[in-house]
Amino acid sequence: MTDLPFGISLDVGTSLANKTGSWRVERPVYVDRLPPCNDACPAGENVQRWLYHAEAGHYEQAWRALVEDNPLPAVMGRVCYRPCEGACNRAQLDEAVGINAVERFLGDEALARGWSFEAATRPSGRRVLVVGAGPAGLAATYHLRRLGHAVTLVDGAERPGGMMRYGIPKFRLDRGVLDGEVDRILALGVDLQLGTPVTDLPAAMRDGGFDAAFLAVGAQLAHRAYIPAGDSARVLDAVSFLRDVEGADPPRLGRRVLVYGGGDTAMDAARTARRLGATDAVVVYRRTRERMPAHDVEVQEAAEEGVCMSWLSTIAGIEDGKAVLEEMELDADGFPQPTGRFHDVAADAVVLALGQDTDLSLLATVPDVTVAGRSVQVDGTLMTGHPGVFAGGDIVGPERTVTTAAGAGKRAARAIDAWLAGGTLPQRDRHPLATFDALETWYYADAPKAHRPVLELARRTSTFDEVVGGLDEGTALFEARRCMSCGNCFECDNCFGMCPDNAVIKLEPGQRYRFDYDYCKGCGICVSECPCGAIVMVPEEL
Amino acid sequence: MTTQPVRFYQVGSFAVGNRLLDPDQRTVQADRSRSNALTSGHRACQGCGEALGARYVLDAAMRATGGRLVAVNATGCLEVFTTPYPETSWQVPWLHSLFGNAAAVATGVAAALAVQGRDDVRVVAQAGDGGTVDIGFGCLSGMFERDDDVLFVCYDNEAYMNTGVQRSAATPPAARTATTEAVGPEPGNPFGQGKDLPTLAMAHGVRYVATATVAELHDLEAKVERAMGVRGARYLHVLVPCPLGWGSDPSDTIRVARTAKETGLFPVYEAEGGTVTSVSPIRRRVPVTEYLRLQGRFRHVVGADGTVHRPDIVERLQQMADATVERLGLDRPAFGEGGPAGTGSPRTGEAVGTGNPRTGGPAGEGATP
Numbered sequence: 082m083t084d085l086p087f088g089i090s091l092d093v094g095t096s097l098a099n100k101t102g103s104w105r106v107e108r109p110v111y112v113d114r115l116p117p118c119n120d121a122c123p124a125g126e127n128v129q130r131w132l133y134h135a136e137a138g139h140y141e142q143a144w145r146a147l148v149e150d151n152p153l154p155a156v157m158g159r160v161c162y163r164p165c166e167g168a169c170n171r172a173q174l175d176e177a178v179g180i181n182a183v184e185r186f187l188g189d190e191a192l193a194r195g196w197s198f199e200a201a202t203r204p205s206g207r208r209v210l211v212v213g214a215g216p217a218g219l220a221a222t223y224h225l226r227r228l229g230h231a232v233t234l235v236d237g238a239e240r241p242g243g244m245m246r247y248g249i250p251k252f253r254l255d256r257g258v259l260d261g262e263v264d265r266i267l268a269l270g271v272d273l274q275l276g277t278p279v280t281d282l283p284a285a286m287r288d289g290g291f292d293a294a295f296l297a298v299g300a301q302l303a304h305r306a307y308i309p310a311g312d313s314a315r316v317l318d319a320v321s322f323l324r325d326v327e328g329a330d331p332p333r334l335g336r337r338v339l340v341y342g343g344g345d346t347a348m349d350a351a352r353t354a355r356r357l358g359a360t361d362a363v364v365v366y367r368r369t370r371e372r373m374p375a376h377d378v379e380v381q382e383a384a385e386e387g388v389c390m391s392w393l394s395t396i397a398g399i400e401d402g403k404a405v406l407e408e409m410e411l412d413a414d415g416f417p418q419p420t421g422r423f424h425d426v427a428a429d430a431v432v433l434a435l436g437q438d439t440d441l442s443l444l445a446t447v448p449d450v451t452v453a454g455r456s457v458q459v460d461g462t463l464m465t466g467h468p469g470v471f472a473g474g475d476i477v478g479p480e481r482t483v484t485t486a487a488g489a490g491k492r493a494a495r496a497i498d499a500w501l502a503g504g505t506l507p508q509r510d511r512h513p514l515a516t517f518d519a520l521e522t523w524y525y526a527d528a529p530k531a532h533r534p535v536l537e538l539a540r541r542t543s544t545f546d547e548v549v550g551g552l553d554e555g556t557a558l559f560e561a562r563r564c565m566s567c568g569n570c571f572e573c574d575n576c577f578g579m580c581p582d583n584a585v586i587k588l589e590p591g592q593r594y595r596f597d598y599d600y601c602k603g604c605g606i607c608v609s610e611c612p613c614g615a616i617v618m619v620p621e622e623l
Numbered sequence: 624m625t626t627q628p629v630r631f632y633q634v635g636s637f638a639v640g641n642r643l644l645d646p647d648q649r650t651v652q653a654d655r656s657r658s659n660a661l662t663s664g665h666r667a668c669q670g671c672g673e674a675l676g677a678r679y680v681l682d683a684a685m686r687a688t689g690g691r692l693v694a695v696n697a698t699g700c701l702e703v704f705t706t707p708y709p710e711t712s713w714q715v716p717w718l719h720s721l722f723g724n725a726a727a728v729a730t731g732v733a734a735a736l737a738v739q740g741r742d743d744v745r746v747v748a749q750a751g752d753g754g755t756v757d758i759g760f761g762c763l764s765g766m767f768e769r770d771d772d773v774l775f776v777c778y779d780n781e782a783y784m785n786t787g788v789q790r791s792a793a794t795p796p797a798a799r800t801a802t803t804e805a806v807g808p809e810p811g812n813p814f815g816q817g818k819d820l821p822t823l824a825m826a827h828g829v830r831y832v833a834t835a836t837v838a839e840l841h842d843l844e845a846k847v848e849r850a851m852g853v854r855g856a857r858y859l860h861v862l863v864p865c866p867l868g869w870g871s872d873p874s875d876t877i878r879v880a881r882t883a884k885e886t887g888l889f890p891v892y893e894a895e896g897g898t899v900t901s902v903s904p905i906r907r908r909v910p911v912t913e914y915l916r917l918q919g920r921f922r923h924v925v926g927a928d929g930t931v932h933r934p935d936i937v938e939r940l941q942q943m944a945d946a947t948v949e950r951l952g953l954d955r956p957a958f959g960e961g962g963p964a965g966t967g968s969p970r971t972g973e974a975v976g977t978g979n980p981r982t983g984g985p986a987g988e989g990a991t992p
Contacts, residue, residue: 610877
């Protein structure tokens with residue numbers, strides 16, 4: 082019956098016949114979670130994704146992934162207040178990844194190498210009016226152009242850039258960089274009309290034959306406060322001051338300058354005053370450091386440059402060569418209350434940085450648009466009450482940063498695109514957040530952050546050179562590789578190598594892995610040992 | 624400005640693979656064409672450390688020998704779960720021996736190959752801790768003493784697992800097994816017993832002795848490759864956690880092995896001719912309770928949440944770990960991690976055998992060469 086040896090009744094078989102997957106009560110599944118950096122980015126950048134390309138030294142690919150969401154990386158790499166780094170999981174291990182520094186490196190690399198945007202696939206035949214060439218307007222223009230819509234971009238100023246040019250001082254944002262990134266957007270083919278403020282939106286839309294409009298005129302009106310001032314007192318508002326510094330004839334302030342306010346603009350004004358020759362630049366703020374709206378990095382850099390702070394103080398009056406300060410104290414609710422104690426300080430000039438307001442006169446003839454407080458009311462797609470008129474940036478708020486504005490521009494462009502097509506922007510499901518406890522950080526090499534070089538202090542108070550420098554290529558690469566790729570597989574092979582049952586199939590590079598459920602026993606080692614938390618166990622249906 | 628050289632690849636050398644490295648610098652296990660010497664469908668428990676360890680070792684040995692390899696396997700879990708008649712999970716020439724004579728059978732295979740003039744085919748013998756430190760020790764000692772051309776690999780899961788978790792001479796103190804129940808004033812396995820096989824191998828003057836865990840793949844594969852480059856007797860001792868016998872979660876197998884090393888309870892080192900030549904330093908040292916709390920066999924000592932039930936036993940185990948760390952210098956900075964290259968290792972001329980790291984016995988009780 083058989084020619085097998087004596088005592089052997091079966092041929093040798095392989096254990097592959099034994100489908101151990103039937104033991105399983107839970108199965109591992111690959112997932113993508115939302116990295117906290119992506120979650121925190123007001124511009125909706127896929128930070129983890131572009132860092133992934135940067136890690137491999139594929140900088141152009143990284144930059145192209147970045148500009149899918151934000152066309153201004155070199156600007157962001159200088160002025161963004163980096164909520165991504167505040168959210169970065171690596172901060173719980175050693176220090177947050179220097180995302181902003183890598184972004185700047187990629188942005189500068191793109192400018193140096195002349196990388197340009199890919200033009201629109203094909204024209205849509207629709208025309209969109211974008212009012213305001215600040216970060217929101219520029220971002221919207223960029224995205225609309227890439228979606229194939231014709232864009233007319235108008236601005237009342239002589240040059241594009243909005244607050245990036247007329248609000249942020251040169252020592253934080255080099256103008257060559259700004260021009261480079263703006264020009265690259267304009268190279269997509271934009272009808273740019275400068276020095277032509279829109280005063281009547283319906284008329285402008287009708288005359289130009291526009292199908293939709295995006296309003297991003299910003300908040301350029303300085304808040305005023307009534308302060309008794311003598312005739313010869315020199316009082317400026319910070320918005321005009323910073324704008325005039327951009328001109329050929331910067332204002333003269335004298336040696337002793339008071340800046341009234343506690344926001345980023347106050348810091349910028351005080352730091353600018355130092356560079357214009359003020360020996361004493363004092364920020365006067367009626368509350369305490371903890372309650373100051375300015376970002377930490379700005380306050381710290383200002384203090385390094387010799388800007389002094391006078392907390393719990395208000396300016397009660399201004400006379401020639403001096404100001405009268407009144408001491409304040411916080412009441413039980415944390416509000417500053419006057420104390421009646423006064424003292425004089427020498428002051429050649431006072432700069433008021435008390436917040437900014439919006440000029441919405443162009444909406445006067447658009448009855449459906451609601452304005453509440455300082456903000457234009459919009460729906461979830463950034464559309465105002467008037468169909469086809471969208472708004473974003475500082476006029477919508479509440480966050481008023483360049484990054485928020487760039488994000489609003491993107492969202493508006495996509496919403497306009499959907500609206501022009503007769504629909505609304507579909508809500509995209511967000512992946513669950515990749516929290517620190519989902520990671521196995523053992524696998525990440527120990528690597529403290531590479532810090533950016535900072536300009537010598539002497540030069541920081543005498544010139545408008547950029548204070549913070551960029552990273553060189555090697556350091557940027559190092560920093561990119563500190564990314565833990567939270568929640569997104571980066572092909573470390575741990576699941577493939579650590580499965581006791583060889584039940585993980587490794588696909589081609591870039592294609593990740595697949596489970597072989599015929600043999601997976603559901604032990605969960607792959608889940609435990611996945612560095613980035615990209616695998617979860619789900620119960621089997623029994 | 625300061626610049627840092629880019630010698631950093633996100634996951635360093637800790638993970639199995641690394642897309643940023645050249646393929647020849649990655650582990651064998653990262654290779655899609657690895658031999659999978661132990662293939663799917665085996666009947667090991669979920670999360671088996673031994674199945675993992677055996678594949679790691681044999682795949683690395685297959686690469687090192689160009690696939691010219693014979694494996695001899697003692698009776699034990701590894702044999703039982705891979706070869707239920709008529710199936711086999713082995714994709715390598717494989718012989719099953721008795722429980723106690725794997726070393727002798729391997730010696731015979733090596734001798735037979737030598738007679739045929741086949742010096743290209745290499746021999747690996749493998750056994751669990753029972754087949755190594757208890758039942759197989761006589762044959763193994765002979766293989767060591769004769770310097771037979773065999774790599775003997777012990778997959779140490781610290782007890783007889785497939786027969787129902789009975790104590791072996793590799794069971795650590797205080798561990799609960801079926802034969803050392805967690806009862807009485809000194810629950811679990813007694814202190815002061817057991818054998819430290821790597822030290823015994825070193826006492827034989829074996830050419831190459833190394834310890835490793837399944838948690839450090841780069842280290843393990845490098846040791847296998849090194850061992851296959853040496854002729855004569857070699858010994859590799861691999862710690863392979865056993866979810867069944869240790870009462871650990873199957874998903875924690877790698878973590879348990881890693882923690883064994885990071886506490887200092889299981890030292891990872893290499894020795895040549897009886898002398899320790901390099902150690903794998905502890906990266907992030909943790910107290911022994913972090914290891915104990917992952918395992919049900921120590922539940923009478925430390926709760927799963929870290930609650931210490933028997934501080935006296937924890938203290939003794941911690942002293943064992945501390946003594947091992949001190950003796951081998953395991954707390955020095957590692958190569959390529961936070962220190963200049965070469966600091967901390969290799970350490971040469973180290974006297975060994977001054978204490979038994981496995982059993983917690985006092986200095987002098989262990990094997991002294």
